[in-house]
Amino acid sequence: MDLSGARVLVAGATGVLGGALTAELAGRGACPALAGRDPARLAHVAQACPGAPTVLFDAYDPASCARAVHDAKAALGGLDAVVAAFGAVAFGRAAEVGDEVAEHLYAVNVLAPAALFRAALTVMGPGSVIAAFTGVVAERPQAGMADYSASKAALSAWLGAVRREVRTSGIHVLEARPGHLDTGFADRPVAGTAPPMPAGGDPHRVAAALADAMETDAELLFTAPDGTPVVERRAR
Ligand SMILES: NC(=O)c1ccc[n+]([C@@H]2O[C@H](COP(=O)([O-])OP(=O)(O)OC[C@H]3O[C@@H](n4cnc5c(N)ncnc54)[C@H](OP(=O)(O)O)[C@@H]3O)[C@@H](O)[C@H]2O)c1
Numbered sequence: 211m212d213l214s215g216a217r218v219l220v221a222g223a224t225g226v227l228g229g230a231l232t233a234e235l236a237g238r239g240a241c242p243a244l245a246g247r248d249p250a251r252l253a254h255v256a257q258a259c260p261g262a263p264t265v266l267f268d269a270y271d272p273a274s275c276a277r278a279v280h281d282a283k284a285a286l287g288g289l290d291a292v293v294a295a296f297g298a299v300a301f302g303r304a305a306e307v308g309d310e311v312a313e314h315l316y317a318v319n320v321l322a323p324a325a326l327f328r329a330a331l332t333v334m335g336p337g338s339v340i341a342a343f344t345g346v347v348a349e350r351p352q353a354g355m356a357d358y359s360a361s362k363a364a365l366s367a368w369l370g371a372v373r374r375e376v377r378t379s380g381i382h383v384l385e386a387r388p389g390h391l392d393t394g395f396a397d398r399p400v401a402g403t404a405p406p407m408p409a410g411g412d413p414h415r416v417a418a419a420l421a422d423a424m425e426t427d428a429e430l431l432f433t434a435p436d437g438t439p440v441v442e443r444r445a446r
Contacts, residue, residue: 216291217287225296229258231263265280295342301355303353335381336379344387348387354405391430
C-alpha cells in the first residue's frame with residue numbers, strides 16, 4: 211500500500227511500539243487515528259501528532275473495539291489500514307497463574323484484536339492492510355509465560371486463517387512477531403514478575419520495518435537473533 215495519505219487506525223497508540231509506529235506512519239505522510247483506553251494518555255500522545263483524531267476503546271470490551279473502527283473511519287473519511295499494537299503480559303508458572311489472569315490475557319491479546327479486525331474487514335477494501343503484533347513466543351513458547359505465549363499463538367493462527375480467507379479480495383494480513391524489545395512492556399505485567407531478560411531490541415527499528423512491510427504488502431515481520439528486523443513477503 212502507499213502510506214502517503216493512507217488512513218491508518220493505530221490501536222494501542224499510547225504504548226511504546228504504538229507511539230513509534232504512529233510517528234513513523236506520520237513521517238511517511240499517512241493520516242493516523244490514535245486509539246487507546248485512557249483519555250489523558252491518549253491526549254498526551256496526540257500532541258505529537260497534530261490533527262490526528264483520537265478514539266477510545268478498551269480491549270476488554272469487544273464492542274468498543276468495533277466502535278473504534280467505525281469512529282476512526284468516520285473521523286478520517288475512510289480506513290486503509292488497522293494496526294493492533296496493544297497487548298498484555300503476565301508471568302508465573304502455569305499452575306500458579308489465576309484463571310482471571312489467563313482470561314484477561316486471552317481477552318486482550320486474542321479476542322480484542324479479532325473484534326477490531328472483524329469490524330475492519332467489513333469496512334475496508336482491496337489494497338488495505340490489517341496488522342498485529344504477536345511476538346516470537348507465538349512460535350517459541352516460553353516457560354513462565356504459558357498463557358501469554360498461547361494467546362499470541364492463537365492470534366497468529368487467527369491471522370493466518372483470515373489471510374487465507376481474504377487473499378482473493380486484495381486485503382493484506384501482516385503479522386509482526388518480534389523478539390524481546392526495549393519498551394518496558396515486560397515491566398508492566400498484569401501479574402507476576404518478569405525473569406531477568408537480555409537487552410531488548412530497538413522498538414523504533416521495528417516500527418520502521420513494520421511501515422516498510424505495510425508499504426510492500428508483506429505478510430510477516432520478525433527479528434533475527436541480533437535484533438535486526440526481517441520482513442518476509444509471504445508468511446511461513
Ligand atoms: N516489548 C516487547 O518485547 C514485545 C515483543 C513482542 C511483541 N510485543 C507486543 O507488542 C505490543 C505492544 O507492546 P509494547 O512493547 O509497545 O508495550 P507497551 O508500551 O506497554 O504498550 C502496551 C499497549 O497496550 C495497551 N493496552 C493494554 N491493555 C489494554 C486494554 N485493556 N485496552 C486497551 N489498550 C490496552 C496499553 O495501553 P495503556 O497505555 O493505556 O496502558 C499500551 O498502549 C503488545 O501486543 C506486545 O505483546 C512486545
